Amino acid sequence: xxxxxxxxxxxxxxxxxxxxxxxxxxxxxxxxxxxxxxxxxxxxxxxxxxxxxxxxxxxxxxxxxxxxxxxxxxxxxxxxxxxxxxxxxxxxxxxxxxxxxxxxxxxxxxxxxxxxxxxxxxxxxxxxxxxxxxxxxxxxxxxxxxxxxxxxxxxxxxxxxxxxxxxxxxxxxxxxxxxxxxxxxxxxxxxxxxxxxxxxxxxxxxxxxxxxxxxxxxxxxxxxxxxxxxxxxxxxxxxxxxxxxxxxxxxxxxxxx
Numbered sequence: 545x546x547x548x549x550x551x552x553x554x555x556x557x558x559x560x561x562x563x564x565x566x567x568x569x570x571x572x573x574x575x576x577x578x579x580x581x582x583x584x585x586x587x588x589x590x591x592x593x594x595x596x597x598x599x600x601x602x603x604x605x606x607x608x609x610x611x612x613x614x615x616x617x618x619x620x621x622x623x624x625x626x627x628x629x630x631x632x633x634x635x636x637x638x639x640x641x642x643x644x645x646x647x648x649x650x651x652x653x654x655x656x657x658x659x660x661x662x663x664x665x666x667x668x669x670x671x672x673x674x675x676x677x678x679x680x681x682x683x684x685x686x687x688x689x690x691x692x693x694x695x696x697x698x699x700x701x702x703x704x705x706x707x708x709x710x711x712x713x714x715x716x717x718x719x720x721x722x723x724x725x726x727x728x729x730x731x732x733x734x735x736x737x738x739x740x741x742x743x744x745x746x747x748x749x750x751x752x753x754x755x756x757x758x759x760x761x762x763x764x765x766x767x768x769x770x771x772x773x774x775x776x777x778x779x780x781x782x783x784x785x786x787x788x789x790x791x792x793x794x795x796x797x798x799x800x801x
Contacts, residue, residue: 600657670682673710708736727741
């Protein structure tokens with residue numbers, strides 16, 4: 545019985561040779577790519593040629609690289625840049641850090657350091673503290689306002705001072721950063737009612753603790769300029785409210801008048 549040609553379906557033959565050829569070239573390309581990667585990793589181009597540190601003032605570049613465990617000559621790809629950034633951010637003096645690879649084989653380490661805001665008078669030791677309450681280290685003679693009137697207990701570098709009175713005092717100092725060189729001490733023993741500030745040239749200033757720090761700092765700056773021009777020193781009290789201050793000269797100046 546013969547086949548009816550009308551019932552025969554024609555289909556193209558599989559192109560075996562072309563399929564095999566495609567797989568061959570794909571494997572060959574992958575092989576050469578792997579060889580190039582191996583050669584690159586074994587070459588000096590895969591080693592860190594140089595490291596640039598940006599933003600460091602208090603800490604030296606050597607200290608920063610030591611904390612991040614980075615050094616020239618190490619493999620460019622055998623470490624995590626995010627983990628290096630985390631190591632740096634854990635340092636008390638460093639608020640933020642970022643490590644970036646730069647073509648062809650360099651690193652850039654960018655840090656934002658904390659600024660020492662005050663000297664915290666402790667029971668056994670005095671500490672440098674930043675505006676966010678971070679304990680930066682032992683007091684080393686920096687000329688800064690003293691933060692007094694607190695009982696914070698034992699501290700160490702990297703600890704956070706969480707007492708509301710301390711954070712209030714640091715907030716006032718932050719607001720007065722443009723005149724902080726004139727301030728010798730801020731006392732928060734009367735918190736949450738008031739804070740007391742002493743200037744280097746003999747003024748004693750009272751503020752309501754919950755007052756607008758920035759506005760009162762500007763008011764104090766103007767008033768100090770006026771009083772100094774008149775040669776008057778004494779107690780300034782901003783606790784009266786409504787942006788007004790009461791000034792009372794020291795007793796010896798009242799006697800002279």
